Structures are given as C-alpha cells and as structure tokens.
Amino acid sequence: MSKVKITIDEQTVEVEENSTLLEAAKKIGIDIPTLCYHPDLSLHGACRVCVVEDEKSGSLLASCATPVNEGMQINTRSMKARKARRRNVELLLANHPNDCLGCDRNGYCELQDLTYELGIQSKDVERIAGEQSEYELDTTGPALKRDPNKCILCGRCVRICEEVQGVSALQFTQRGFDSIVTTAFDLPQAEINCVNCGQCATVCPVGAITELSEIEKVWAALEDDSKHVLVQTAPSIQAT
Numbered sequence: 001m002s003k004v005k006i007t008i009d010e011q012t013v014e015v016e017e018n019s020t021l022l023e024a025a026k027k028i029g030i031d032i033p034t035l036c037y038h039p040d041l042s043l044h045g046a047c048r049v050c051v052v053e054d055e056k057s058g059s060l061l062a063s064c065a066t067p068v069n070e071g072m073q074i075n076t077r078s079m080k081a082r083k084a085r086r087r088n089v090e091l092l093l094a095n096h097p098n099d100c101l102g103c104d105r106n107g108y109c110e111l112q113d114l115t116y117e118l119g120i121q122s123k124d125v126e127r128i129a130g131e132q133s134e135y136e137l138d139t140t141g142p143a144l145k146r147d148p149n150k151c152i153l154c155g156r157c158v159r160i161c162e163e164v165q166g167v168s169a170l171q172f173t174q175r176g177f178d179s180i181v182t183t184a185f186d187l188p189q190a191e192i193n194c195v196n197c198g199q200c201a202t203v204c205p206v207g208a209i210t211e212l213s214e215i216e217k218v219w220a221a222l223e224d225d226s227k228h229v230l231v232q233t234a235p236s237i238q239a240t
C-alpha cells in the first residue's frame with residue numbers, strides 16, 4: 001500500500017494512504033480527544049469532538065473519519081479547533097443530567113473527563129441551556145439498565161451490538177432533538193432479543209447503559225405488591 005506524507009502540528013508523518021488523521025496523529029504521539037470513536041468499531045463521525053483544522057482551507061475536519069491526503073497541513077491545537085471542540089462538548093452537556101455525583105459512572109465517564117480536560121464550567125453550559133430530553137429509566141432487564149437521558153448518541157452501543165455481537169438489539173430512532181437510541185418498537189429491555197452480554201455497557205462512554213447492581217436486581221425481581229410493602233414500611237424502620 002502506498003504511503004502519504006502530511007504535517008500535523010508542524011511535525012511530518014508518513015502513513016498508509018487509507019489511514020485517518022486521527023491514526024496519523026496517534027503515530028507521532030499527538031492526542032486528539034474522541035467520544036464516538038472506538039478502535040474496534042466502524043466509524044460514526046457524530047460527536048465532532050475530534051475536530052482539527054485544515055490549515056490550507058481553514059475548514060474543520062472530524063479527524064476520526066477523515067482520510068489523509070498527500071500534503072495536508074493539520075493543526076490540532078488552533079484556536080478554531082479548540083473552540084469548536086469545546087462548544088461541541090458544551091452542547092452535549094446542555095442536554096445531559098447534571099447529576100455526576102449520583103451517577104454509576106462517576107469517576108470513569110469519558111464525558112466527565114473531557115469536561116475537566118477542556119476546563120468547561122457550569123456557567124458555560126448554563127449559558128446555552130435549553131430544553132432537556134426526558135425519558136424513563138429502563139431497569140426491566142436481568143442485568144443491564146438504560147438511562148436514555150444520559151445518552152450522547154455516540155452510537156457505540158448500537159455498533160457493538162450489531163457489528164461484534166450480531167444481535168442488533170439497539171437502534172437509533174427519531175430525528176433532530178428527538179433522536180434517541182432505543183430498542184425495537186421501544187420495548188422494555190426485558191422484552192427484546194438482548195442476550196445481556198454487557199458489551200454495550202462496556203463501550204458506553206457515559207452512564208447511559210450500566211450494569212444493574214445486586215440490590216437493583218433483587219428489587220427488579222420483586223412483585224409489585226412486595227415493593228409496595230417495602231416502600232410503606234421503610235420510613236417506620238428508619239424511625240425506630
């Protein structure tokens with residue numbers, strides 16, 4: 001396969017012609033943040049967190065999905081690229097619950113990491129705050145729970161379920177603000193062809209799909225009557 005020479009942040013790198021900008025940058029130790037990208041999955045190019053600037057045209061390119069071209073001059077740290085990257089993360093946060101402390105993924109969430117890395121503060125997100133999606137939590141499955149309110153539409157779960165597991169239990173549906181990843185016919189987790197392999201939870205960068213804790217599994221298995229009794233008696237237990 002023939003080679004292509006490009007410049008990234010003033011460093012020259014030679015890579016195979018079918019490489020992406022992200023791969024070329026990685027080869028010379030330049031780290032570009034990503035969210036929807038996953039090395040084991042097909043390219044999605046949705047989050048635009050990996051944007052870099054083409055110095056010749058001034059255009060912004062999603063580095064994970066843009067193939068290299070001979071003579072390209074790429075800047076991963078230009079003001080334009082950094083601003084765009086930051087704005088894209090702020091927009092994700094604007095429609096994301098602000099409850100990191102109570103989230104199962106607190107401390108190992110890729111969105112949280114990026115927020116810190118880019119120095120984004122609450123006031124930056126409040127400035128662009130708008131309508132927030134509201135979906136029900138699905139804890140009906142035997143092993144996994146889905147919280148679509150935390151979904152950032154990176155599509156990693158959809159791709160791993162289809163491309164690696166061959167199950168296709170999850171899909172994108174709706175458009176624009178209403179876009180969401182859900183099950184076929186929006187059925188509860190317990191009623192779909194999910195094999196509960198947990199791969200979707202493994203690749204989810206946020207807390208949209210997580211494993212049920214042992215206590216959550218016990219709770220989910222209880223009959224509604226038993227749940228009612230427990231809820232009714234809980235305050236009196238605490239009071240004694």
Ligand code: FES
Nearest residue numbers: 045047048050064
């Ligand atoms: Fe490149 Fe999402 S990581 S567009």
